[in-house]
Amino acid sequence: MQCDGLVAVVTGGGSGIGLACVRAFLAAGARVGVLDLELSGLPDDPRVHGVRADVADRSTLAAAVAAVAERFGGIDILVNNAGISAVGAVQENDDEQWTRVLDVNVVGVARTTAVALPYLRRSSAAAIVNVSSIAATVGLPRRALYSASKGAVHALTLAMAADLVADGIRVNCVAPGTVDTPWVARLLSAAPDPEAEKRQLAARQPTGRLVSADEVAAAVVYLASAGDGSVTGSSLAVDGGMSGL
């Protein structure tokens, strides 16, 4: 199997894309540490170790990463997936929202990476996958703050790949389109006509449907499990053709 014997840490692994990554890593032979604010949806499996942690809080994060490393004997793969949404044009989000979303979506990636790095450096198959978004490269209406945060994740992926290539740590990101997760369900439920809104979101992608969380997870596992290969500093779109067609 692709990830046999490896240990993956997935932030935000309690729901949506992160939870699909947990299942995909298990199927690929890995053991998985999950760092999330909410752990109730995790599979009941001895190869999964969930630890409550906030990517915006370095001390809980450090303790959680150490707990996973201790439980499974190290860390080979880090998936920086935890993120929060923000809706609004540039003038619609206040300073508090800007600070909070950038702290979780951008600094959270840097913070988690810094905390996990000593463990990743000891692995001979180390890889980091950041979960960005199509919002980083396609102008979407009323997503100014969210898009800025994901644009920064793209830039951070390149910078981290450059800094870590000498350590043999590959760093890549996935850029999903609109994915059928609880996050999108929450956004839809706030719309005046959720079904019409869902059809509109699906129609925006040339495939005519939402991306599934499993499709994103398959891309994450691919990027994480390419061993000592040459794929680093790349962004893999999983967006039904939205950014390229």
Ligand code: NAD
């Ligand atoms: P989701 O809301 O279903 O899951 C997100 C998980 O992250 C939740 O379990 C939540 O508890 C956790 N989380 C949130 N803040 C956290 C924090 N501070 N510390 C630790 N955990 C935290 O969302 P999703 O749709 O699965 O999104 C996951 C990632 O994918 C996000 O980074 C999002 O930006 C990205 N993404 C989602 C879509 C989409 O359409 N759903 C598209 C592109 C990118």
